[in-house]
Amino acid sequence: MAMTDHPETSASSSPAEPAPLPGPPASIADGVEHPLDPRALTVQRITAWLVIAPILCALSIGLLLLLWLAPLLLWAQILLGLAGLGIASALVWSAHRWPEISHRHAAYTVAPEGIEVRRGVLWRLVIHVPRSRVQHTDVSQGPVERAYGLATLAIYTAGTDHAQVDLHGIDRATALAIRDHLVAGEGDDAV
């Protein structure tokens, strides 16, 4: 089902769709839960690898030096090697496999009355922000996101826990359309 949702958005934002109302707000606020953009997974992996690569290098160099220079018994060497291997594989897992899992559990829903952001694997969280409570929004792009045409949408409310709700890894055009939808209501229901 997750596979069918996404193409639907890209189709509905294209002009070929016989949309009853022109413009993105009508089509973006469909009230259907969308997974994040598949490219977001790649972006997350690249970012994670950028973080762990230096750590991995330092770890392996340190370990090799220790094994080579320190006068250790064989079993200690083996233990040390195994520990290093364990840490390294945990790091690789966190950079390669974990983004996939968290990507699977992240989604967003835009409805006429508000937006819902879902995230978290072990501790799951669904945040619902009514449209009338959106103070302002930011659409930002990091260098990796820019290379893949993705963006992060930040929604600001007057709350405390959720003063800022971030939605990472969505298509830039989608992010802009959601932003327009969230901010457009200002004139209607301010009174």
Added chain:
Amino acid sequence: MPSDRRLHPLSILFSLGALLRTVALPALVLLFTAGSRGWGWELWAPLLLIPNGIVALGRYLTFRYRFEPHELVIRSGFLFRQERHIPYGRIQNLDAVQNVFHRMFGVVTVRVDTGGGQEPEARMSVLPFAAFEEMRRIVRLGRGDESAGAAAEPGAAAGERVLLRLAPRDLLLHGLLDNRGFVLVAAAWGVLWEMKVSDRILGRFWRTDRDLSREAIESAMRTVSDGFTLSGHLLGRVGSALLAFVVFLLVVRLLSMGWALIRLHGFRLVLAGEDLRTEHGLFTRVVATIPLRRIQAVTVKEGPFARRLGRVAVRVETAGSDGGEQEKATQREWLAPILRRQELQGLLDEVLPGLHLAEVTWSSAPPRAFRRVLKKWLNAGLGLAFGGVVFLQAWGLLLVPVGLAWAWLGARRTLDHLGWAVTEGAVLFRSGWLWRQITVAPFGKIQAVALHESPFDRRAGMARLRVDTAGAKDLGHRVDIPYLERATAQGLRDLLARRAAQTAFKW
């Protein structure tokens, strides 16, 4: 028509005074430590006050404010001119603080707060008291508050109604019930610690090099531990420990009562048109104005003893800034530090019209939540028993059944009192066993609704629903409903989100 107004000329003196207060302690330390080395640059230090004096004078000369029809305009700065426009409708809180010196000269420090960011929007130090009264009236008028307009002609007090006035007796009771004394003890402890630094000054007085405060603490501890070893056997130990504990509690309560008498002296809660105003303080007089529609959430609190005496406390959350001046912000939140339970509904009628606390039908957590609550209490109960075994050896085993019974009772009663309700205009949440609290968040103030599922929640098929409002603090009580059935939680989430979306949020 709008004419420029300026600060009271004394503001120069007050800004110098504030500076003096911050440099006074280091200056004293210098004074006492520098003695043997002779006097060097320290004597010239007062010269540093001159540039500050010039700055204060400049600020006084350039600071202007005026009342436009819809906004307060503040101009300041000499080289870098700043003109700040604050629409009356945006003003969240208008607070006035008067310490002893302010009152001596009939002036006041005013904070204008619009709820944006951490800092108050404007701080006027100092204004004549009459100017503050005028500002309060104009701000109310500027908001289009009719009753204020009516009251403006015959006299400021006509449109005002005193909702609550606390007599010293009430304050003593509040001090007794509120455990503020622990804060004071902590503060005193901190001061004692500081003393180690300032021991050098004390040493100069008494011409010794000994660490006086540490010795005082150590001798006190020795006395207590002597009590332990002298009375050798178990009963004596327990007895002296209990005695020390009781004495400590008494002292803490007395401190708390004294604190309440001073800080909340002459407490008044006044309804002036659309604004609530609290006034209190013996030495430092604090006047806080809270526009009724700026109230984000209301919490009613009752402790175990307060409940016996039929008393509750009411606090409100506002979206004002609290950075930097934590204490004042918390002070402002007390709507009623102590209140008879019969009077609660009357106050709520003013603050949250349409809410009848007695008629609310509460929903409670599902019965199977008991096991989860019990587990939490068991951890605490068994911890107590473990502590008992460590300190009292075999006798401590007696504490195991006590701990278990306590955990069972605690879990039962906690769950009994845990509840939530949705009324016409608000969501309510209550919790606590001994210290019970009820928080009311009007739909119009709900900023976001979040559904949390921890791994434990998912195993039990439950969820936690958290309502985010402006000014909600993690340590304070807030609408945060645990142990909901998953389906219930989702339904409630949808309902709250819908009701919040239907109401427009107005600052």
